[in-house]
Amino acid sequence: MKILQISAxxxxxxxxxxxxxxxxxxxxxxxxAGCEIMVYTTTANGSKELSVTPNEAANIDGVAVIYFKRITKDHTHFSPTLLKSVWQNVKNYDLVHIQAWWNLVSVLSCLIAVWRKVPVVISARGTLSPYSFQNKNKGIKKIIHHLLTKPLFKRSHCHVTTEREKEAMLSLVHPKSIFNIANLVKLPLANYTAGNNGGSVFKLIFLSRIEEKKGLDILINALPYLTFPFTLTIAGDGDSNYVDGLKELVKTHGHEQNVNWLGFQNENKFELLNGHDLLVLPSYDENFGNVVIESLSQGTAVLLSEFVGLSAYVVQKKLGWQCEPDSRSLANQLNLISGQQAQLTRIRTTAPAIIESDFDKSKLLNQYTTMYTHIINNG
Known part of the structure; x- marks a missing residue:
């Protein structure tokens, strides 16, 4: 099985x-697992470029990856050399897997693959939903949606990660088929779930990219309504102007002493999650939410907005709580949760094994290879 993975x-x-x-x-x-994988991507690294050798295959943790230079920055990532290589080589692959949407790498690579009659599966990765038409460049998006997105999806297959993402996708496009398979999430071999964080101060954590759709403003605006002693750790980076605005909002509410801004965290994020009582993710729109799995793998319960893809799973499995993306609703739930120590202890004890079983990488990998085989055999 030869698969060309394309990601901006x-x-x-x-x-x-x-x-x-x-x-x-x-x-x-x-x-x-023995599949022949080639990744086409760009040198994108935010406003900067990765320090890699462009146009040459590199082995990145066992995967062949070619980084192509881009001539436009986030979030268009226009790369003529990448598109030229797709045109020249796409027929050598059994299938093309497009990762994310609303960038020129994804849209134009999909167009080339469809034109050259190579089977395509698209994983929008949260970039294609009704919410995506409410924020940046919505006018241009609507034009592209009618001229390219709808026709290309009609000729392609679609992969989603939750039932909520599936419903959102089918409200916008009509692919040849749609597959619902959870994300593969890298979890540590060791776990840090031995202890319980119960104490006089309730420890909240927000761990994510800091951008509008993540709803951090909702959480900050909920702080004045909390009736229990708390600390809030914010672990993540984003646009400096936006982050500065949120810091000013914290200051306005008089909670500077309660809030700790850590910036981007990666290597120690599991220990960080384990050291808190509750992960809060009040997103306006979230197709999956890897951090939810990461948090629960460490025994830390979660509070999610109803628009987080995994919220239904969390409620069904009794691993956390759900709220509306509204400060009062969020505050009410936090006030309730802070007094439910027995529930928090149960989740800390049982969640890691549930996550290990439900998101077992070998099971998920089998679902992905089955999807690929079906698409290759049926076009």
Whole structure:
């Protein structure tokens, strides 16, 4: 099985958060299973470029990756050399897997593959939903959606990661088929779940990229309504102007002493999650939410907005709570949760084994290879 994976960015560009790590994890597991994987990506690393040799295949953790120079920055990532290589080589592959949407690498590579009659599966990775038309460049997106997105998806297959993402996708496009398979999430071999964090101060954590759709403003605006002693750790980076605005909001509410801004965290994030009582992710829109799995793998319960893809799973498995993306709703739930120590202790004890079983990488890998085989055989 020869698969061309196309992603506008790829590790070590971890600045783009969970989707990049999920794509890399998928490619690594496929390569380990004997699939012939080639990744086409760009040198994108936020406003900077990765220090890599362009246009040459590199072995990145067992995966063949070619980084192409881009001539436009985030989030268009226009790369003529990448597109030229797709045109020249796409027929050598059984299938093309497009990662994310709304960038010129994904859209134009998909167009080339469809034109050259190579089977395509698209993982939008949270970039294609009704919410995506409410924020940046919505006018241009609507034009592209009607001229390219709808026709290309009609000729392609689609991969989603949750039932909520599936519903959102089918409200916008009508692919040849759609597959619901969870993200592969890299979890540590060792776990840090021996202790319980119960104490007089309730420890909240927000761990994510800091951008509008993540709803950090909702959490900050909920702080004045909390009726218990708390600390809030914010672990993540984002646009400096936006982050500065949020810091000013914390100051306005008079909670500077309660809030700790750590910036981007990676190597120690599991220990960090384990050291808190509750992960809060009040996103306005979230197709999956890798950090939810990461947190629960360490025994730390979660509070999610109803628009986080994994919220239904969390409620069904009784591993956390759900709220509306609204400060009062969030505050009410936090006030309730802070007094439910028995529930928090149960989750800390049982969640790691549940996550290990439900998100077992060998099971998920089998689902991905079955999807690929079906698409290759049916076109």
């Amino acid at each position: 960015s790829y590790k070590p560009a971890v600045i783009y958060g969970g989707p990049i790590m999920s794509v890399a994890m998928l490619c690594e597991q496929l390569a380990n």
